[in-house]
Amino acid sequence: MRVAVIVFPGSNCDRDVAEAIAQVTGKPPIMVWHRETTFFDVDLVILPGGFAYGDYLRPGAMAARSSVMRHVLDHAKAGGLVLGICNGFQVLTEIGLLPGALLPNAGMKFICKPVKLKVTRTSTPFTGSFTKGQYLDIPVAHHDGNYFAQKDELSRLEDNEQVVFRYENNPNGSINDIAGLSNVSGNVLGMMPHPERAMVHGKTRGDGYKLFNTLMETIR
């Protein structure tokens, strides 16, 4: 599996997710600086967590306009896989690869805590090895994770079964408890929880590991 991790100024989970990928695939991903203008040929593009451009203007808004994002768009439109984690999810909504927006948490505070996610869509390359209704333990750490979509948009994405993960106990006020969302075809996934922080669970493999491993098996 060839993986690229996009690094924006202000990304801060880029190294963590790179290590997670290396751990699962045995090979470190390519780290792609946001100003990159040449094409890179990979199976999966990861937009990591953090505070790209300091979250100025709106989280993800400026990163979405980086030169590298044109390639990410092309890659996604050609059916390539894209995973946006936390700040990466915010970038995906800003650039329009996913519908809706991520607003400040309902409590207006940053929240860092373990949460339970319910898998609600398994027909994606990210979640194929999970079963519908299965619970995953993957932590969240964000200030703006309150997912929102207009009524008709929301019913459209629900009808299309685009919701991949829902919170069991909604920590941030997200509409319909949405924690993770894919596009219609399922090759683009945005999620607020951090799978790279769930590589181990006690002495066993964590649910984040399982997610990355699912991806690898799908691609291979």
Add this chain to the structure above:
Amino acid sequence: MSNLSTPTPQQIAEHGLSDEEYESLCEQLGREPNLNELGICSVMWSEHCSYKSSRIHLAKFPTTGKRVICGPGENAGIIDVGDGDAVVFKMESHNHPSFIEPYQGAATGVGGIMRDVFTMGARPIALLNALRFGEPDNPKTRSLVAGVVAGIGGYGNCVGVPTVGGEMNFDPGYNGNILVNAMCVGLARADSIFYSAAKGVGNTILYVGARTGRDGIHGATMASAEFDDDTEEKRPRVQVGDPFTEKRLIEACLELMATGNIIAIQDMGAAGLTSSSIEMADKGGVGIEIDLDMVPQREDNMTAYEMMLSESQERMLIILKPGTETQSRQIFTKWELDVDVIGRTTDTGRLVLNHKGETVCNLPIAPLSDLAPKYDRPWKKQEPAPELNAEDLPQRDPVDALCRLMVCPDMASKRWVWEQYDRHVMNDTVADSASSCDGAIVRIHGTDKAVAISSDCTPRYVQADAYRGGKQAVAESWRNLIASGAKPIAITNCLNFGNPEKPEIMGQFVQAVEGMAKACDKLSFPVVSGNVSLYNETNGKAIPPTPTVGGVGIVKSLDHVIGFGGAEIGDLLYLVGETSGWLGSSLYAREIEGLSGHMPPPVKLSVEQNNGKFVKKAIQQSLVRAVHDLSDGGLACAAADMALASDVGMVLETHDEMPNHAWLFGEDQARYLLAVPSHKLNQLQRLAYKQHVPFVFAGEVVGDDIKIGAARIKVADLRKKWEGWLVEYMEKIHGNAGE
């Protein structure tokens, strides 16, 4: 009037220099300074920069040891943790600005301490905060808590360094002066550490990072004076932080460090460009000439005075090897940071500033550093505090008292706070504030080793007896590291006191330092870095003396990490250490009986060492399931912590010859509570006997109640109260913040 003319008497007074100091300055210069020079001298001679009241006493700390790579005097202390790795750490106060503007004050405190650490070549891997607020009923407290916590989170979360631990207390003594002490721990390679000595003449001085603005001018002077009713007017002196710039600055500096282009590097902290350039020149034994027209500026028409005294954040000064300018610039340009050559080192031993074609300052370096004033201020020994006799206190329902203690502001769960901190970014956090462990534990990246960190001080002890209190702060830090499975190595500290010109306050300071020094010496726990914050007073009322200790230890293998959340039904509870039932200055005396100021518990360092050695062995031989150090609230509160963290009930023993309140809530030192699986008991008892350690049965892990004699409470009910206090308290301001 021009800044080049000599200052008026009023201007001299405004700069905080005493008449004697001004005279001495003129004598050393051989003339009167101009206004620019006066500004520079006044910040360098401020308490905050010169440590003029504290220096002679700080010399009492032991600062060397087998593992010490770098002691006090640099930006941070460094210890060797083996395998070529070094841990760099320091704690620093941001008290004055945080009281005036809590969000920015706390945020820039976090930013500043991180710069102290990465300046030395380390990647910051952990942040901690020791916070002291006024009483909850004080009208300012709530908004200060909200602002400080948001500021710490806002900065640390964005930069991407986990905030893994800390402490938080409330006391009316902090109503007018809160304390925000931030600690940062970083990881470096022992063979690539960077220092601040600007060695060599003719080398380029590079300015990097954010532009210089008019914020924070005279911050250091503000931090060297008391507050009064007009404190709000000092708001413009508080700096404004930008964690996004800091994040890029960390990455760019680490990238530049890897090139080998750097001779010396220093962050611009308190007193900005002034203190960074003077310190670098002084340590390198050179002079410095700066062209102020080249300094990147955020605002138009800045004067030399403003540029030199600005405390704009996220700026660094770097001395480059000749010929590396272009490559070095490219790195900062890539990270979209301002970068410019602003001057060079000279052989004059002087600080020369040129601005708009004029020399606006020409000062010798020595009077600003080594020859700065140093005072042996008069101090008064504290009167010995009266003893408190436990027998004189009334008998009370022990479970009711326990509940009151567990729910008091100092003890209640701080979940509301730490859930706002990213505790896991970087993926090396092993134990954080949520983990029920006496120390925070952060893995040394890519290894099975870890750093253990703890922050401690019991101000009510220091207030009653500064010598004992100082000793206790160090001992408790040491004990917390032992109880989390680590070997304690060294400390940093942040000494927060009132006005040192008052002999009683100076007495607190001197005695606390001596107590700390004694404990550090006996426990082989040297001081490698630190910070002093004096003048924490408002309208003449000083804070409780608060010498915060930040202890660092090494965990050899992650298998040794232990906390107090592992107790299982059927385990036996054993108390390590001797109990006399000492209630003087205890939490029980304060919260239940309303008594304070009595003699705090004695700290016997050889006993501390011996008991610690035993607990360490017990952990390494896997003879215990949970370990907790005994501190505030004694045995009963430690047991309650363990019950809550392990989600189990307990039956606690009472003592035949001691009143319940003395046995359960006494705060004798050098004690630990262990949860022992019954099949390991024999082995553990033998070990205790061999080590001559008092090892006493204290209860059993059973059911889902905490039970003492006939009294009991459900652990679930206690949890509700314990978790509830801070949330309820904070949500009063946010009104409808509930989700």
